[in-house]
Amino acid sequence: MTAEPPFSIVLFDSTSEALLAEKLFKKAGIPHKVIPVPRHISSDCGVCIRFNASDTGAARATLDGIVTFRSITSLE
C-alpha cells in the first residue's frame, strides 16, 4: 500500500550511519522514509532509507564524504 515506484534505497553497514544519514536527508529536504532492508536484498536485520529514484543524485551528493554507505540501489 506504500507502493509508488520507482524508489531507490541506500544501504548502510550500521544503524548509526543510517541515523546520521537520515538527519542529513532531513536537512537537505529530500523526501524519504526509514524502512527495514527488504528481505530480497538481505536477511540481516537492518534499516535503510528509501527515497524517490529521481532524487538519487541529490541523495548521493548529500551523503558523499560524510556518511559511509554500502550502496544505493533501486527498489524493485
Place this chain on the structure above:
Amino acid sequence: MIREIDARGRACPQPVLMTKKAIDAGEDCIVIVDNEAARDNVCRMAKSQGCEARSEEGDGCFRITVTRGSSARREEKSPVPGAGPTVVVFPFDRMGTGDDDLGRILVRAFLHTLGELSPRPDVMIFFNGGVKLATDGSEVIEDLRALEKAGARILVCGTCLDFFGLKEKLRAGMISNMYDIAETMLSAGRIVRL
C-alpha cells in the same frame, strides 16, 4: 419519561460508564456531555451495544439520545480464545529498551512493515508515551493513516493526549478512553504488545 444523565464536567471515561449502566439496565436515556470527545465516545459505545445514538448540539453542550434498537443486547462475545481481533498495543513511542534513538527507528520500521504484511492488525492502541506516535511531528503518521484506511481501528488514549498537551495535535486515529481500551483488550483474539 426518558431518563436524563447529566455527565457534564465528568472526566473520561465517566460519561461512557454512566451511559453503559443505563443501557445494561435496559433503559433509553439522554446523555448530556460538554465536549466532543465525550460525545464521540458515548456514541461509539452505544452503537457497539446495538443502540442508536443521536446527538444534538446546543448551549455549549451535546445531548445524546440513546435508544435501544432492535439489535440491542447482541449476543455475548464469543469466549473462544484466539477468535477475536488482533490488537497491537503501543505503550511507548519506541520499540524496546536499550537506546532511545534506536528504539524510535525500530518502531518506524515496525509500522512500515505492518502495512506490508497480511493480515494487518484489526485494532491498534496507543497510550502513555505511545500517543506521541499519532501526533504532530511523528514520523509514522502516513503509515498509521494508511493502516487506518485499510481498516484498522486506531485508538489513542485521551487521558494521555491531555497529559502531554497533545489533544489538539492528534493526526491519526481517534481519541479513545479506558473503557474502550480495556474492552478491546479483553475481547482480543491476541494482543501484540510492543
